[in-house]
Amino acid sequence: MQIAVLLYDRFTALDAIGPFDTLGRLDGAETVFVSERPGPVRTDNGSLALVADRGLGEVTRPDIVIVPGGPAPDVEMKNPVVLDWLRAVDATTTWTTSVCTGSILLAAAGLLEGRRATSHWLYVDELTRFGAEPTGERVVFDGKYVTAAGVSSGIDMGLTLLGRIAGDEYAQTVQLMTEYDPQPPYDAGSPEKAPADIVARLRAFKPSAESR
Amino acid sequence: MQIAVLLYDRFTALDAIGPFDTLGRLDGAETVFVSERPGPVRTDNGSLALVADRGLGEVTRPDIVIVPGGPAPDVEMKNPVVLDWLRAVDATTTWTTSVCTGSILLAAAGLLEGRRATSHWLYVDELTRFGAEPTGERVVFDGKYVTAAGVSSGIDMGLTLLGRIAGDEYAQTVQLMTEYDPQPPYDAGSPEKAPADIVARLRAFKPSAESR
Numbered sequence: 001m002q003i004a005v006l007l008y009d010r011f012t013a014l015d016a017i018g019p020f021d022t023l024g025r026l027d028g029a030e031t032v033f034v035s036e037r038p039g040p041v042r043t044d045n046g047s048l049a050l051v052a053d054r055g056l057g058e059v060t061r062p063d064i065v066i067v068p069g070g071p072a073p074d075v076e077m078k079n080p081v082v083l084d085w086l087r088a089v090d091a092t093t094t095w096t097t098s099v100c101t102g103s104i105l106l107a108a109a110g111l112l113e114g115r116r117a118t119s120h121w122l123y124v125d126e127l128t129r130f131g132a133e134p135t136g137e138r139v140v141f142d143g144k145y146v147t148a149a150g151v152s153s154g155i156d157m158g159l160t161l162l163g164r165i166a167g168d169e170y171a172q173t174v175q176l177m178t179e180y181d182p183q184p185p186y187d188a189g190s191p192e193k194a195p196a197d198i199v200a201r202l203r204a205f206k207p208s209a210e211s212r
Numbered sequence: 213m214q215i216a217v218l219l220y221d222r223f224t225a226l227d228a229i230g231p232f233d234t235l236g237r238l239d240g241a242e243t244v245f246v247s248e249r250p251g252p253v254r255t256d257n258g259s260l261a262l263v264a265d266r267g268l269g270e271v272t273r274p275d276i277v278i279v280p281g282g283p284a285p286d287v288e289m290k291n292p293v294v295l296d297w298l299r300a301v302d303a304t305t306t307w308t309t310s311v312c313t314g315s316i317l318l319a320a321a322g323l324l325e326g327r328r329a330t331s332h333w334l335y336v337d338e339l340t341r342f343g344a345e346p347t348g349e350r351v352v353f354d355g356k357y358v359t360a361a362g363v364s365s366g367i368d369m370g371l372t373l374l375g376r377i378a379g380d381e382y383a384q385t386v387q388l389m390t391e392y393d394p395q396p397p398y399d400a401g402s403p404e405k406a407p408a409d410i411v412a413r414l415r416a417f418k419p420s421a422e423s424r
Contacts, residue, residue, distance in 0.1 A: 014233040014390065020260065021226040021363065031259040040252075040263050047243040048232065049263040051252050100391075121391060138395045150391025151233065155364065160397040172400035173410050178226065179312075179333060179362025181401030182394035183350045185372040188384035189393025198385050 001029040004062035004089065006102075007041040007052045008076050015068030015099040016050070018154030023064070023162045025174045034059045036081055044070050056085040061092050064161075068154070069100025069120060077108040086111065095144050095161060099154035103147040107132045115142040120150035121191050122206050152189075155180060213241040216274035216301065218314075219253040219264045220288050226363050227280030227311040228262070234370030235276070237386045238378055246271045248293055256282050268297040273304050276373075280366070281312025281332060289320040298323065307356050307373060311366035315359040319344045327354040332362035333403050334418050364401075367392060 003024060005016050016033075024031045035041050035052035042049050067086070076082050086109040090096050098106050103119040106112050107130035117132045118124055118140045127134045138149045139157045148157035159180070163171035188194035215236060217228050228245075236243045247253050247264035254261050279298070288294050298321040302308050310318050315331040318324050319342035329344045330336055330352045339346045350361045351369045360369035371392070375383035400406035 012233065013229045017225045017229040021224065024257070024259070031257075033260055045236070045243075047236070048245055049265075051261040051263060053261075138393070139397075150389070152367065152390045152392040152394065156395050156397065163397055168398065169407070169410065172398045172406060173414065175396060175398055175400045176403065176406040176410055176414060177362070178364045179401055180364040180394075180396055181350070181405065182364065182392075182396065183368050184387060184392055184394065185351075185368065185375055186380065186384045186387055188387045189391055191388065193393065194384060194388040195381070198381065198388060202385065202388060 001026065001064075002059075002062045003029050003031040003064045003066065004059045005031060005033045005066045006068070006082070007033055007035040007050055008070075008082065009042060010044045010072045010075070011041065011068045011070040012100060012151055013043045013048055013050065014151050015070070015102065015154055016066070018152060019066050019097070019099060019158035021178060022155055022158030022174055023066070024158070025177070026162060026166055027170070032059055032062070036079070044072075056081065060089065062089055063093060064095045065089055065093050065097065067098040067102035067105050069098070069102040069104070069151070073101040073104040073123070076105050083109040093144065095146055097146040097148075097157065097161065099148045099157060100150050103127060103132075106145070106147070112145060112147075115145055116140055117142065117145065117147040118149050119147065122202065124149075213238065213276075214271075214274045215241050215243040215276040215278065216271045217243060217245050217278045218280070218294070219245055219247040219262055220282075220294065221254060222256045222284045222287070223253065223280045223282040224312060224363055225255045225260060225262065227282070227314065227366055228278065230364060230366030231278050231309070231311065231370035233390060234367055234386055235278070235374050236370070237389070238374060239382070244271055244274070248291070256284070268293065272301065274301055275305060276307045277301055277305050277309065279310040279314035279317050281310070281314040281316070281363070285313040285316040285335070288317055295321040305356065307358055309358040309360070309369065309373065311360045311369060312362050315339060315344075318357070318359070324357060324359075327357055328352055329354065329357065329359040330361050331359065334414065336361075
C-alpha cells in the first residue's frame with residue numbers, strides 16, 4: 001500500500017500533515033512525498049520547506065493520493081504536468097483525496113465532474129466551474145473521491161478514511177495516540193460560527209484565483 | 213518577533229505544524245526551523261523530512277520557542293547541545309512552549325521545575341522526574357511556559373497563545389482561515405474517552421524512556 005502526498009510551491013503545511021499523521025499511520029503503508037521536481041518545497045508563507053523525496057515520474061501507481069491546498073491554487077491549476085499526473089495516477093488509485101483547495105486541483109484535472117465535493121469555505125464555490133457539486137460539509141465521500149474542507153479538516157478526513165480502510169478500532173487507536181480531543185479556545189472555525197465582521201473581512205480580501 | 217521551532221531526529225510532524233500554522237500566522241513574526249545541524253530532519257516514521265534552515269548557533273534570541281515531541285524523547289533528553297540551547301534561549305524568550313513530549317525536553321533542561329505542565333498522556337507522569345507538576349489539561353500556562361498535551365493539541369495551544377499575544381479577534385480570524393471546526397469521527401481522543409482495551413494496549417506497548 002502506497003500513499004502519495006503531492007507537494008507544490010506555496011502549499012499549506014497543515015493540509016498535508018493532518019492526513020499524514022493520521023491516515024499515514026496505516027499499518028504497512030508507505031507514505032511518499034512527491035513533487036514535480038524532487039527536493040525542498042516551500043510552504044505558503046515561505047518559512048518552511050518539506051522535502052519531496054520523489055519526482056512525479058517515480059510515483060506512478062499509488063493506492064492513495066492526497067492533494068493539499070494552499071492560497072495559490074491557480075498556479076498548479078494551469079500546470080499540465082501536475083494535472084496529467086493526477087489524471088494518470090487516479091486511473092489506478094483506490095482513493096483520491098484532497099484537503100482545502102486541493103479539491104480545486106482535482107476538479108481542474110477533470111476528476112470531480114458530477115461529483116459532490118468540498119473545499120476551503122472561501123473557495124468551495126469555484127468547484128462549480130469544473131462541474132463538481134460543492135457542499136458545505138467538512139469531509140465528503142463520493143465514490144473513491146474524498147475531499148475535505150479548509151486546512152485543519154484534513155485531520156478529520158484522515159481519521160475517517162483510516163476507519164474505512166482499517167476499521168474503527170484502529171482509527172480510534174490513532175486518534176488516542178495523536179490525542180485528538182480538540183478544545184479550540186474559540187468557536188469561530190466556520191463562516192456560520194465566526195463573528196460576521198471577520199467573515200466579511202476575509203471575503204473582501206480573498207485572493208481571486210484569476211487575478212494573481 | 214522571531215518564533216523558533218526546534219527540530220530533531222524522529223520528531224512528530226503534526227506537533228510542529230499545529231503551532232506553525234496557527235501561532236506562526238502572527239502578523240509580522242518570522243518563523244525559523246532550527247536543529248543541531250541545519251538541513252533535512254526526518255520525522256518519527258522516517259517517511260518525511262522537514263528542512264531546518266538554521267543551526268542552533270544561528271538562532272540565539274528567539275522571542276518564542278516551540279519544542280515538538282516524538283516517540284523517542286530520551287535521545288534528545290541526553291543531548292547536552294540541545295539542552296544547553298534550550299536553557300540559553302529561554303533566558304530571553306517571551307514564551308517557551310512545547311507540544312507532546314517536547315515538555316519532557318524542557319523539563320530535562322531544568323526549565324519546568326516547580327511548574328505545572330502537561331505532555332502526551334502516555335508520558336505526562338515522567339515530568340515528575342524533573343520536578344514539574346503534571347496535569348491532565350490540554351493546554352497549560354504557567355508564567356511564560358506553555359505546554360500542550362499530545363500531538364494535535366498543538367493547534368489548540370497555538371490558537372490560545374495567539375489570542376494572548378494578538379487578541380481574540382486575530383486568533384478567531386486564524387481559526388476561521390484554517391477552518392478549525394473539528395469534527396472527529398470518533399470520541400476516542402483521550403484516555404478517559406477511548407475504549408478501555410485500546411488504552412490498556414497502548415499503555416502495555418508504551419516505549420520506556422529508559423529502555424531504548
